[in-house]
Amino acid sequence: MKHNLVRGAYLLSLATLFTAMLNALQKLTGSSLSVLEIVFFRNLFSLPFVVLIASRKGIVLKTHHFSGHVLRSVVGLISMVMTVVAVTHLPLAEQQVLSYTQPLFLILLSIPFMNEQPSLQRWIAVAIGFVGVVVVGAGKGLLHGGAVHVPTWAYGVALAQGGVGALTTMQIRQLSTTEKSTTIAMWQAILMTVATAATLPFVWQQPTLPEVFALVAIGAFAGIAQVLQTEAFASAQVSAIGPFTYSGLIWAGLIGWLGFREVPGIAMFAGGFLIIGSGLWMLRHEKNTPKKQA
Numbered sequence: 389m390k391h392n393l394v395r396g397a398y399l400l401s402l403a404t405l406f407t408a409m410l411n412a413l414q415k416l417t418g419s420s421l422s423v424l425e426i427v428f429f430r431n432l433f434s435l436p437f438v439v440l441i442a443s444r445k446g447i448v449l450k451t452h453h454f455s456g457h458v459l460r461s462v463v464g465l466i467s468m469v470m471t472v473v474a475v476t477h478l479p480l481a482e483q484q485v486l487s488y489t490q491p492l493f494l495i496l497l498s499i500p501f502m503n504e505q506p507s508l509q510r511w512i513a514v515a516i517g518f519v520g521v522v523v524v525g526a527g528k529g530l531l532h533g534g535a536v537h538v539p540t541w542a543y544g545v546a547l548a549q550g551g552v553g554a555l556t557t558m559q560i561r562q563l564s565t566t567e568k569s570t571t572i573a574m575w576q577a578i579l580m581t582v583a584t585a586a587t588l589p590f591v592w593q594q595p596t597l598p599e600v601f602a603l604v605a606i607g608a609f610a611g612i613a614q615v616l617q618t619e620a621f622a623s624a625q626v627s628a629i630g631p632f633t634y635s636g637l638i639w640a641g642l643i644g645w646l647g648f649r650e651v652p653g654i655a656m657f658a659g660g661f662l663i664i665g666s667g668l669w670m671l672r673h674e675k676n677t678p679k680k681q682a
Contacts, residue, residue: 414606
């Protein structure tokens with residue numbers, strides 16, 4: 389595989405920008421439309437981009453593990469719903485910071501599901517990361533001079549989303565042992581779209597014309613972000629460009645400040661430093677750990 393660090397870093401940073409923009413639109417529409425309605429349009433309008441990615445290597449829907457795809461889609465759908473709820477009630481930067489707990493949850497979940505024994509360095513990284521979570525949560529309301537009320541339960545939803553997101557990643561790892569990545573992506577997009585479409589008669593709220601454009605953009609941005617991320621990891625080694633994922637915090641902070649007048653407090657920066665720092669330390673440890681010979 390070619391290793392173009394500049395191209396990979398640029399594409400991954402651009403992917404986080406589109407993710408931040410779709411989260412901002414989800415925040416806007418989440419105050420007036422139902423969560424499942426938003427998730428439906430996100431999956432529907434991102435489907436063409438998933439097809440575009442899959443068509444490059446050949447679209448394969450045949451599978452011997454349909455139940456695995458169903459389970460992976462259910463968990464992924466729960467993760468998307470949690471994300472919409474979190475961005476609707478939390479400042480964008482704080483939601484983004486808490487989403488970075490996913491690698492920490494991966495370590496915890498690898499014990500019961502993958503029978504792995506995390507090293508001491510990994511446990512230290514988990515401890516430091518969750519101290520950061522406590523700091524972010526304890527500093528809630530430190531926005532606009534403390535004038536903005538942020539419900540405590542929203543932090544719990546954002547944190548839980550990190551755990552559910554980690555579970556989704558583990559399911560992808562397990563499916564990828566027998567299934568193509570494009571097959572996994574196609575079934576996820578199809579099943580999520582169908583599942584959320586079935587709920588529309590019960591949750592439908594008529595969107596305004598601006599909200600219709602926002603819903604289309606949410607799906608398009610999600611699809612574009614997926615394409616960019618796929619191209620980024622095809623351009624360079626994951627361990628090299630992985631840290632550029634954290635550029636999402638810059639975009640979330642800027643959009644939150646300019647679009648929603650969200651001014652993060654000291655606690656968010658301190659907690660974010662601990663969470664991101666633990667992730668980078670863990671990534672560096674993995675990079676420097678010699679691989680066992682087969």
